[in-house]
Amino acid sequence: RSFIAERLQQVKPSATISIADKAKQLKADGKDIIDLSGGDPHFPTPQHIVQAAFEAINRGETHYSPSRGTPNLLRAIQKKFASENGLEYSLEEIIVTPGGKHAIYATLVATVNDGDEVLLLSPAWVSYEPSVYLAGGRPVYIPLEPEDYRITPEILRSVEAPRAKVLIFNTPNNPTGRVATKEEIEAVAEFAIERDLLVISDELYEKILFDGHEHISIATLPGMRERTVTINGVSKSYAMTGWRLGYLAAPRQIASQVLKVHQHSVTAAATFTQEAAACALEGPQDVVEYMVKEYEKNRALVVEALNAIPGIECKAPEGAFYAFPKVDGDSIKFADAMLEKAGVALTPGIAFGPTGEGHVRISFATDYNLLEKAFDRMKRAVVGR
């Protein structure tokens, strides 16, 4: 008898884990490993946000918060959606979760029936596929062309998925660094309406944009508000990954069902963390501008240094903090070789779905000098000196 649920058999240990394990082992053996495989900003959480958490704890805000979120944070999120995204939500349409990841998971659990298909645009963030399986759904990839990972109506319409119910859309994109254009977002919206799909719009990287690229929330497009769950959080924008604070906005009938999942699984996000997040959203935004400028400097280094390595081709990412260069051959072998020969941990592209192969993901949310050192070592490993 197996005590393990069948749906877990679909969830395979990912290529990212095996590389990360190897990197940990090498580090434990005393090797100097530069880890560019994660998605965690190297900046400390801004001081005024940290201070807000301490103050909340000292005020005694260490008990359960309302499941949906603290009134203070819910109002801050409501204002943020209205002023930054052009989205009007009532407080009953917003839920605060421990991380954007849980917001996605709770939405899938609340909306997917056993065997329903969930469409993922490949390359896609590593956690979508397992979350779909855990919710009892079946992930179906829509492979975007590695040439430019552009979304077109033709590519969307080519997918055969008669039981498709949900589509997960992510812009700015992890891992490709693409920021979807208005035309691409319109194509996704039209397709969602045509196939009567719910769209889970993952907008975690919305503030990390380069070269004048603009973020558009798909829920603002005609006919989309009623079929979109917008996901966001403070992890990436405010260097707050460890605080575990995300949120979602959805039409009332959907939000009330997601709230059930949330209420009976995690109860609520941590109370004082929510006060810190309210401070992040309502406080000075120059901290975000500063971090984005630093990412921009790192990006310039990453693109130049990678293109100087024979066999690697790297386009400038438009948003988020990942480069997704094309490499020679098998992505797992390439990442393995870089780990062993250069002591640099990267994420193999195959971890992101079928059209991620032939690429690796490199996080540049890290110290500039460390990045320089990493690329120097990679170049030497590739040219064999």
Ligand code: PLP
């Ligand atoms: N969505 C994307 C595309 C991500 O890259 C991440 C984190 O890596 C998340 C969602 C979840 O972030 P968190 O749960 O920290 O809010």
